Amino acid sequence: xxxxxxxxxxxxxxxxxxxxxxxxxxxxxxxxxxxxxxxxxxxxxxxxxxxxxxxxxxxxxxxxxxxxxxxxxxxxxxxxxxxxxxxxxxxxxxxxxxxxxxxxxxxxxxxxxxxxxxxxxxxxxxxxxxxxxxxxxxxxxxxxxxxxxxxxxxxxxxxxxxxxxxxxxxxxxxxxxxxxxxxxxxxxxxxxxxxxxxxxxxxxxxxxxxxxxxxxxxxxxxxxxxxxxxxxxxxxxxxxxxxxxxxxxxxxxxxxxxxxxxxxxxxxxxxxxxxxxxxxxxxxxxxxxxxxxxxxxxxxxxxxxxxxxxxxxxxxxxxxxxxxxxxxxxxxxxxxxxxxxxxxxxxxxxxxxxxxxxxxxxxxxxxxxxxxxxxxxxxxxxxxxxxxxxxxxxxxxxxxxxxxxxxxxxxxxxxxxxxxxxxxxxxxxxxxxxxxxxxxxxxxxxxxxxxxxxxxxxxxxxxxxxxxxxxxxx
Amino acid sequence: xxxxxxxxxxxxxxxxxxxxxxxxxxxxxxxxxxxxxxxxxxxxxxxxxxxxxxxxxxxxxxxxxxxxxxxxxxxxxxxxxxxxxxxxxxxxxxxxxxxxxxxxxxxxxxxxxxxxxxxxxxxxxxxxxxxxxxxxxxxxxxxxxxxxxxxxxxxxxxxxxxxxxxxxxxxxxxxxxxxxxxxxxxxxxxxxxxxxxxxxxxxxxxxxxxxxxxxxxxxxxxxxxxxxxxxxxxxxxxxxxxxxxxxxxxxxxxxxxxxxxxxxxxxxxxxxxxxxxxxxxxxxxxxxxxxxxxxx
Numbered sequence: 001x002x003x004x005x006x007x008x009x010x011x012x013x014x015x016x017x018x019x020x021x022x023x024x025x026x027x028x029x030x031x032x033x034x035x036x037x038x039x040x041x042x043x044x045x046x047x048x049x050x051x052x053x054x055x056x057x058x059x060x061x062x063x064x065x066x067x068x069x070x071x072x073x074x075x076x077x078x079x080x081x082x083x084x085x086x087x088x089x090x091x092x093x094x095x096x097x098x099x100x101x102x103x104x105x106x107x108x109x110x111x112x113x114x115x116x117x118x119x120x121x122x123x124x125x126x127x128x129x130x131x132x133x134x135x136x137x138x139x140x141x142x143x144x145x146x147x148x149x150x151x152x153x154x155x156x157x158x159x160x161x162x163x164x165x166x167x168x169x170x171x172x173x174x175x176x177x178x179x180x181x182x183x184x185x186x187x188x189x190x191x192x193x194x195x196x197x198x199x200x201x202x203x204x205x206x207x208x209x210x211x212x213x214x215x216x217x218x219x220x221x222x223x224x225x226x227x228x229x230x231x232x233x234x235x236x237x238x239x240x241x242x243x244x245x246x247x248x249x250x251x252x253x254x255x256x257x258x259x260x261x262x263x264x265x266x267x268x269x270x271x272x273x274x275x276x277x278x279x280x281x282x283x284x285x286x287x288x289x290x291x292x293x294x295x296x297x298x299x300x301x302x303x304x305x306x307x308x309x310x311x312x313x314x315x316x317x318x319x320x321x322x323x324x325x326x327x328x329x330x331x332x333x334x335x336x337x338x339x340x341x342x343x344x345x346x347x348x349x350x351x352x353x354x355x356x357x358x359x360x361x362x363x364x365x366x367x368x369x370x371x372x373x374x375x376x377x378x379x380x381x382x383x384x385x386x387x388x389x390x391x392x393x394x395x396x397x398x399x400x401x402x403x404x405x406x407x408x409x410x411x412x413x414x415x416x417x418x419x420x421x422x423x424x425x426x427x428x429x430x431x432x433x434x435x436x437x438x439x440x441x442x443x444x445x446x447x448x449x450x451x452x453x454x455x456x457x458x459x460x461x462x463x464x465x466x467x468x469x470x471x472x473x474x
Numbered sequence: 475x476x477x478x479x480x481x482x483x484x485x486x487x488x489x490x491x492x493x494x495x496x497x498x499x500x501x502x503x504x505x506x507x508x509x510x511x512x513x514x515x516x517x518x519x520x521x522x523x524x525x526x527x528x529x530x531x532x533x534x535x536x537x538x539x540x541x542x543x544x545x546x547x548x549x550x551x552x553x554x555x556x557x558x559x560x561x562x563x564x565x566x567x568x569x570x571x572x573x574x575x576x577x578x579x580x581x582x583x584x585x586x587x588x589x590x591x592x593x594x595x596x597x598x599x600x601x602x603x604x605x606x607x608x609x610x611x612x613x614x615x616x617x618x619x620x621x622x623x624x625x626x627x628x629x630x631x632x633x634x635x636x637x638x639x640x641x642x643x644x645x646x647x648x649x650x651x652x653x654x655x656x657x658x659x660x661x662x663x664x665x666x667x668x669x670x671x672x673x674x675x676x677x678x679x680x681x682x683x684x685x686x687x688x689x690x691x692x693x694x695x696x697x698x699x700x701x702x703x704x705x706x707x708x709x710x711x712x713x714x715x716x717x718x719x720x721x722x723x724x725x726x727x728x729x730x731x732x733x734x735x736x737x738x739x740x741x742x743x744x745x746x747x748x749x750x751x752x753x754x755x756x757x758x759x760x761x762x763x764x765x766x767x768x769x770x
Contacts, residue, residue, distance in 0.1 A: 178693050180511060180518075180558040188695075217560035219693055223497045244709060245697045254702055254726045256733045263696035271517065271690065277744050280543055281517040281690075282737035358729030405694050406712060 014116040015044040026339035029192045041126040045074035055108035061455025082131035090164025096125025099451040137206035143170035151233040153220040156184020157450045158239030158441030162457035174213040188270040221411035242442035243405025252352030257360030261399035287311035295399035296326035320348035325378040429463035476559040487539040489548045496531030498561045504589040505567030509692040511558040522586040536585035542741040571598040572657035580606040580662020587661040610635035671719035681719035
């Protein structure tokens with residue numbers, strides 16, 4: 001393609017993401033977004049106006065060199081684009097799928113001021129997928145060994161990105177994971193239709209190629225304490241993720257049929273309960289039943305769309321505020337609606353009722369209206385007096401967030417945590433109060449996003465590298 | 475992958491395993507459990523650690539074959555492997571010198587009570603053990619208990635061995651005899667633990683039970699194991715598994731443990747069919763090879 005003027009670039013419309021048909025996909029677990037073709041990707045890449053001072057990079061928690069990799073796609077050097085991405089992001093195929101780009105890089109895109117922003121996330125996914133399919137995952141060059149050993153606790157996004165950087169800088173890195181598979185929320189939480197497990201596996205194998213060692217079935221705190229690890233590792237990074245799921249503290253939450261989103265999604269994703277009895281892990285049969293998911297975040301959307309795919313006749317989001325306040329990505333809400341998910345907005349559960357055998361049968365809901373803004377800046381939901389209704393329901397999935405996991409801080413008494421049990425760190429370095437110990441991701445921030453955890457992992461990697469140059473200082 | 479070093483049946487459907495797990499053996503304390511997965515299709519099930527040997531890097535578990543997973547596990551022999559094993563999990567038993575402690579085990583629960591009985595003895599308690607079983611062949615670990623306890627009373631439901639009746643009957647008898655009991659640990663089927671709690675409640679005897687809810691991750695992430703204790707929800711995998719028996723809502727535990735009863739039945743049926751098919755296949759293969767030999 002000849003060099004385009006900015007005016008010409010601005011005239012190209014944002015290229016649509018090919019998707020599975022909503023009717024078909026609402027009953028299968030295959031990926032919804034099919035990915036851009038080479039033609040669509042190159043056309044989309046031409047929309048980037050190559051700003052001299054690109055703002056998009058600052059919007060990215062791991063500061064991917066966005067205009068550079070996009071330009072490589074535009075000229076058809078897809079392998080080069082993937083390599084450029086991997087200079088800053090060890091898991092591009094994952095981030096291209098699950099990052100909230102619309103709030104990060106794409107919101108800063110200058111093209112977006114007038115038209116729709118450049119589809120950075122889709123291009124990232126394209127380059128990473130192209131490399132994996134056509135070349136296999138390529139391992140970047142690794143620096144000479146430093147002879148220093150680092151323990152990464154938790155095989156989720158924070159730990160993997162931290163490991164990815166440190167191994168490239170010549171460190172001997174071992175990732176310790178409590179579950180039997182590496183990936184953390186990427187394998188137990190995010191469903192196959194949004195992030196195929198084969199993609200996670202391939203990216204983890206890419207890290208393995210670089211030399212990262214993985215130890216599954218290892219609960220740090222229980223199997224080995226942080227203090228014991230410090231005896232044979234030069235530094236420890238704690239990226240153990242969020243912990244105990246919150247429940248609503250309303251009557252009836254012990255009834256059979258009430259799941260936390262963590263449990264519901266783990267049974268389906270990690271344990272493959274949708275393929276019972278070929279896989280041994282069971283779950284309550286939701287065929288032809290009503291399933292209500294409480295909450296308005298991405299996890300709630302994942303759970304409700306999973307319920308549909310498991311055969312629920314009605315899959316309903318119950319959220320106490322309005323759609324404008326929902327923390328889920330717009331794309332996820334849109335996909336859910338297309339697939340037939342119902343939204344009961346401004347409804348708040350009051351009570352769960354069950355039969356004599358302890359099985360959930362219905363949910364009592366309080367209708368709400370929006371009042372004045374609260375501390376979060378969102379309009380506070382206020383109950384409408386007397387407006388109470390009851391809906392029949394067989395399964396309720398509670399997706400209202402997670403508290404912190406107590407295992408690390410109980411077994412590491414001198415590690416500073418805040419009143420919610422989240423580990424306290426220096427925001428610039430992710431250093432904890434304990435020498436040689438760094439932390440990042442949900443265990444520090446509370447429930448957040450994959451890319452924020454990855455950003456924290458990279459920040460920590462940098463700080464670990466600096467610390468190990470000069471270990472006397474802390 | 476963890477290698478099975480030793481495997482043998484202790485009672486009908488009750489199998490003892492010694493498994494290589496050096497990391498777990500090194501840290502494990504009485505009352506803690508592991509989660510294991512038999513194979514790549516397997517579910518994650520919690521099993522309390524019966525014993526451990528840090529020097530040799532092994533742990534012991536005793537498994538009662540009830541559902542598909544435990545029955546599949548019980549087909550494994552020494553030299554076989556389990557796919558995944560993680561631990562130790564849960565909060566260790568709270569052990570102190572209470573005075574006189576009674577350890578009650580119902581069926582395979584005796585295996586779970588055993589390590590805590592050892593710890594209670596080591597802490598200076600006078601330890602009485604009641605070992606319950608349906609009939610004589612279900613009374614397990616009697617010799618092991620005899621080595622560490624001051625008194626051991628086997629009981630059987632059918633009277634085929636020891637005291638004729640439930641463990642609660644024997645416990646009541648000991649109380650009625652005027653034995654001063656300061657602490658009771660009761661581990662076994664839920665109805666047994668509930669009944670023991672009711673026996674000791676009027677006397678105000680501190681009583682601890684080990685709960686066995688459904689779990690997935692075992693580290694506090696899924697919340698599936700939540701039980702009601704003292705009117706409040708608790709996550710058994712991190713707060714327990716041991717709790718004050720007088721505060722546990724056993725009815726909620728019983729009902730929640732029935733969540734997958736239909737699926738469990740289906741899984742067991744398909745497992746039996748599978749085993750049957752395998753047997754038929756093996757028979758066919760044997761017959762074929764026999765024919766081949768004849769033809770040769």
